Amino acid sequence: xxxxxxxxxxxxxxxxxxxxxxxxxxxxxxxxxxxxxxxxxxxxxxxxxxxxxxxxxxxxxxxxxxxxxxxxxxxxxxxxxxxxxxxxxxxxxxxxxxxxxxxxxxxxxxxxxxxxxxxxxxxxxxxxxxxxxxxxxxxxxxxxxxxxxxxxxxxxxxxxxxxxxxxxxxxxxxxxxxxxxxxxxxxxxxxxxxxxxxxxxxxxxxxxxxxxxxxxxxxxxxxxxxxxxxxxxxxxxxxxxxxxxxxxxxxxxxxxxxxxxxxxxxxxxxxxxxxxxxxxxxxxxxxxxxxxxxxxxxxxxxxxxxxxxxxxxxxxxxxxxxxxxxxxxxxxxxxxxxxxxxxxxxxxxxxx
Amino acid sequence: xxxxxxxxxxxxxxxxxxxxxxxxxxxxxxxxxxxxxxxxxxxxxxxxxxxxxxxxxxxxxxxxxxxxxxxxxxxxxxxxxxxxxxxxxxxxxxxxxxxxxxxxxxxxxxxxxxxxxxxxxxxxxxxxxxxxxxxxxxxxxxxxxxxxxxxxxxxxxxxxxxxxxxxxxxxxxxxxxxxxxxxxxxxxxxxxxxxxxxxxxxxxxxxxxxxxxxxxxxxxxxxxxxxxxxxxxxxxxxxxxxxxxxxxxxxxxxxxxxxxxxxxxxxxx
Numbered sequence: 197x198x199x200x201x202x203x204x205x206x207x208x209x210x211x212x213x214x215x216x217x218x219x220x221x222x223x224x225x226x227x228x229x230x231x232x233x234x235x236x237x238x239x240x241x242x243x244x245x246x247x248x249x250x251x252x253x254x255x256x257x258x259x260x261x262x263x264x265x266x267x268x269x270x271x272x273x274x275x276x277x278x279x280x281x282x283x284x285x286x287x288x289x290x291x292x293x294x295x296x297x298x299x300x301x302x303x304x305x306x307x308x309x310x311x312x313x314x315x316x317x318x319x320x321x322x323x324x325x326x327x328x329x330x331x332x333x334x335x336x337x338x339x340x341x342x343x344x345x346x347x348x349x350x351x352x353x354x355x356x357x358x359x360x361x362x363x364x365x366x367x368x369x370x371x372x373x374x375x376x377x378x379x380x381x382x383x384x385x386x387x388x389x390x391x392x393x394x395x396x397x398x399x400x401x402x403x404x405x406x407x408x409x410x411x412x413x414x415x416x417x418x419x420x421x422x423x424x425x426x427x428x429x430x431x432x433x434x435x436x437x438x439x440x441x442x443x444x445x446x447x448x449x450x451x452x453x454x455x456x457x458x459x460x461x462x463x464x465x466x467x468x469x470x471x472x473x474x475x476x477x478x479x480x481x482x483x484x485x486x487x488x489x490x491x492x493x494x495x496x497x498x499x500x501x502x503x504x505x506x507x508x509x510x511x512x513x514x515x516x517x518x519x520x521x522x523x524x525x526x527x528x529x530x531x532x533x534x535x536x537x538x539x540x541x542x543x544x545x546x547x548x
Numbered sequence: 549x550x551x552x553x554x555x556x557x558x559x560x561x562x563x564x565x566x567x568x569x570x571x572x573x574x575x576x577x578x579x580x581x582x583x584x585x586x587x588x589x590x591x592x593x594x595x596x597x598x599x600x601x602x603x604x605x606x607x608x609x610x611x612x613x614x615x616x617x618x619x620x621x622x623x624x625x626x627x628x629x630x631x632x633x634x635x636x637x638x639x640x641x642x643x644x645x646x647x648x649x650x651x652x653x654x655x656x657x658x659x660x661x662x663x664x665x666x667x668x669x670x671x672x673x674x675x676x677x678x679x680x681x682x683x684x685x686x687x688x689x690x691x692x693x694x695x696x697x698x699x700x701x702x703x704x705x706x707x708x709x710x711x712x713x714x715x716x717x718x719x720x721x722x723x724x725x726x727x728x729x730x731x732x733x734x735x736x737x738x739x740x741x742x743x744x745x746x747x748x749x750x751x752x753x754x755x756x757x758x759x760x761x762x763x764x765x766x767x768x769x770x771x772x773x774x775x776x777x778x779x780x781x782x783x784x785x786x787x788x789x790x791x792x793x794x795x796x797x798x799x800x801x802x803x804x805x806x807x808x809x810x811x812x813x814x815x816x817x
Contacts, residue, residue, distance in 0.1 A: 248717045248720070
């Protein structure tokens with residue numbers, strides 16, 4: 197369940213990538229403070245362990261389906277949030293690079309959904325509070341269950357938010373939420389059981405390991421505040437930067453509105469106080485574009501309905517449709533020809 | 549993702565591809581990473597009702613794959629395996645969005661189908677560009693490129709370690725899975741009880757391994773950093789590579805090449 201590049205807009209991808217980059221730098225710095233290089237190989241092999249464990253399935257009784265470990269919560273318990281976040285990020289990076297499972301620009305979204313929520317929200321706020329380092333099995337189960345479920349629900353909600361603000365899928369917000377959250381509730385329950393039973397197994401067979409892990413992860417309390425503050429700052433900065441970028445190169449929707457006559461009305465009202473306010477809002481809003489998106493789409497739809505075949509874009513007329521299709525097909529053929537040309541050129545050179 | 553064996557086949561195969569030699573393989577990894585990211589950003593910035601505009605961009609992954617000697621069928625197979633989530637989200641578009649968007653004379657195509665086509669096109673383009681990048685560059689070079697581009701050392705070391713030990717632990721896990729399969733009949737023994745003790749065992753062994761690795765690293769003078777051999781330098785051809793491709797992407801984004809081509813062709817006919 198990884199977000200793909202094809203489902204997000206550049207603005208969403210960019211903001212999430214910036215947020216994740218900030219978190220990565222922050223975690224790396226925190227890790228350096230601990231100055232314990234025992235952790236470096238441990239993170240590497242535990243990441244590989246999670247990778248390998250994701251390939252091993254088990255049958256879920258009574259359903260006939262099978263499940264596997266997600267791993268973020270287990271990593272957080274064993275390594276602490278900072279190291280677990282970096283490890284999760286590295287796993288997702290390799291999945292994106294080698295398996296095209298989640299794209300390169302969507303990597304920010306994926307690391308945020310599957311790394312930030314379990315490591316920085318569910319682990320310190322839920323797991324640690326409930327488990328409180330006690331070896332009691334029931335307590336570990338309750339903690340792992342609650343933390344896994346909430347971590348995965350937040351992640352699934354993140355997927356919905358990112359897809360929705362990218363405005364590429366036609367799925368409405370409500371339906372998408374109703375689709376994603378129940379599925380991830382089931383996944384979260386399975387994840388909770390697995391995490392608890394693995395942690396239980398380890399505490400039973402070698403109780404020292406978890407103690408070592410908690411010592412390694414630092415005795416200091418993890419404070420979520422600096423993380424949140426950096427996130428907000430980064431989001432504000434990139435939002436401002438991207439909006440500046442965005443207004444220089446309007447996307448298709450904005451362009452279509454700019455061309456439809458609806459906009460003339462909009463523009464004429466943009467004088468005096470209204471213009472001033474909108475300018476202020478543009479400067480202060482994190483997502484200036486998204487505030488208007490809904491009205492714009494509505495107006496866009498309205499414009500299309502009333503104007504019909506005037507110049508609303510994409511204009512629905514046979515001529516442009518067919519020439520568009522023809523042009524698209526021809527450019528595919530051209531691209532193919534270029535590839536073919538390179539191939540024959542290479543062959544000739546190797547034959548010589 | 550499939551079984552453990554297919555995982556190794558995949559990573560091993562991509563690794564083998566990246567150790568080939570071609571003009572693309574010789575381009576500085578930083579340049580390739582930047583070009584690929586710009587390409588992906590341009591592709592996903594296209595309007596969702598404009599799948600035709602994306603068509604000419606296919607030239608980039610196509611050129612990289614042909615010059616870099618990467619088999620198409622292999623990349624296509626990987627795309628198919630990775631596609632289910634994108635397809636399942638995109639499939640809702642034709643169902644929900646029924647406003648007419650294309651008029652082909654006899655029948656019209658709804659906006660949902662058009663945006664479905666554009667999501668699929670975007671997926672094919674972005675995913676194949678990403679796979680082409682790793683197949684022409686190799687993971688070690690990408691990691692060194694990332695660290696030279698300012699990614700924190702802790703993260704790139706982690707990437708290299710993870711990559712190194714996926715093979716080791718994967719083989720161990722594969723042996724365990726085989727042993728479990730031989731000892732279980734029907735669905736007996738495949739449940740969560742055995743599973744969690746299996747993962748637990750693997751975890752304990754992994755932690756012991758980490759300790760041994762750490763000692764071995766200290767013996768060899770590990771100082772918290774991994775040094776990459778012979779970092780490549782950016783030369784003029786690399787700059788031209790970046791400038792040429794990104795110029796092309798920008799032009800294709802700003803001017804609708806297929807529409808122009810279609811109109812010209814229509815005039816000719």
